[in-house]
């Protein structure tokens with residue numbers, strides 16, 4: 001019934017999906033963008049709104065995988081990008097914008113003294129891990145269950161339940177055996193699992209994103225910092241989602257815990273161009289310095305489009321706004337209003353559900369307890385799916401059918417949050433809940 005309504009409203013998307021299936025495996029470029037029976041096809045976006053090819057207007061809470069912090073088609077970034085397109089989007093030589101971007105990142109993010117740009121968060125994680133191995137001269141790495149760091153082999157382990165199944169075929173035992181899995185928000189559990197291991201690094205998302213915006217406990221992060229120092233392993237924060245979003249200095253500023261290496265993505269490219277980057281302590285990043293070392297003494301990083309002027313200028317333009325700090329007051333207040341409002345609605349309607357998140361990031365979990373990790377985040381998938389489609393049919397977009405994740409931007413208003421709250425209330429009033 002709920003899907004029948006969806007089909008009636010999205011006939012043009014259905015036509016495009018039928019065509020897409022002929023040329024794209026599964027009809028999509030990334031499985032996360034698919035939902036049953038087919039996804040919507042978006043035609044344009046502005047501010048907090050998105051329009052699909054059937055001319056439905058949606059209130060968007062997915063915001064380009066959380067990358068769009070100022071709203072879609074943010075004028076200053078569009079203007080800067082247009083100007084740079086005329087001058088040259090891909091020059092193949094050094095240019096001023098790579099310096100501007102690196103400089104502003106080092107000013108904003110407390111632990112980053114030197115910085116390098118990549119083309120994606122996945123790539124940045126790959127180079128970050130390599131750098132940690134190069135610096136410590138150790139092979140093994142440790143990541144947390146349920147944390148997502150992109151498709152890089154070494155980190156593509158235990159992403160979604162069931163955790164004992166590989167998240168992809170084609171991953172070799174050799175690579176998998178070098179990656180140790182850790183329990184999130186459980187310092188004693190971490191201690192036990194790393195006992196006797198020679199670790200190059202421990203990497204984590206300070207807020208576990210795709211499994212439902214579950215924040216690390218502050219004490220847990222502090223403990224992890226001490227533990228890394230104790231065992232001579234580097235601490236890596238994957239701030240692809242939290243970077244420039246929780247605060248201008250990301251999660252490390254918010255928590256007051258400094259990693260050795262930080263990985264960025266999303267917002268770093270102005271929110272609209274493929275981007276990533278990594279940075280950290282001088283003595284660690286120095287291993288990338290070709291003026292001081294021969295190639296066989298370095299940790300390699302590079303790439304045709306890495307730090308290209310279009311992405312770098314877009315990123316710099318956006319960060320120049322974010323560094324003022326005002327935007328965080330606004331988006332964090334929106335996040336707070338949504339979390340409080342949703343908790344209140346669930347409790348008044350006696351629905352067993354919880355809302356997690358921090359700052360502007362939040363997620364709904366139909367679980368008995370407030371989840372602290374990926375396993376406790378497994379909840380009522382039928383209810384979650386129904387909620388997702390109800391929001392969709394009421395012109396509200398979020399990700400994904402199995403778990404609803406939201407990331408409002410500075411273009412969102414209090415009325416937008418109230419709209420989400422009232423549609424949620426309506427959903428809970430339905431007979432099937």
Ligand SMILES: Cc1ncc(COP(=O)(O)O)c(C=O)c1O
Nearest residue numbers: 120121122148149150240241265
């Ligand atoms: C925390 C985190 N790390 C890394 C990545 C991978 O970034 P990209 O998709 O740019 O490769 C993502 C993407 O969603 C992410 O959320």
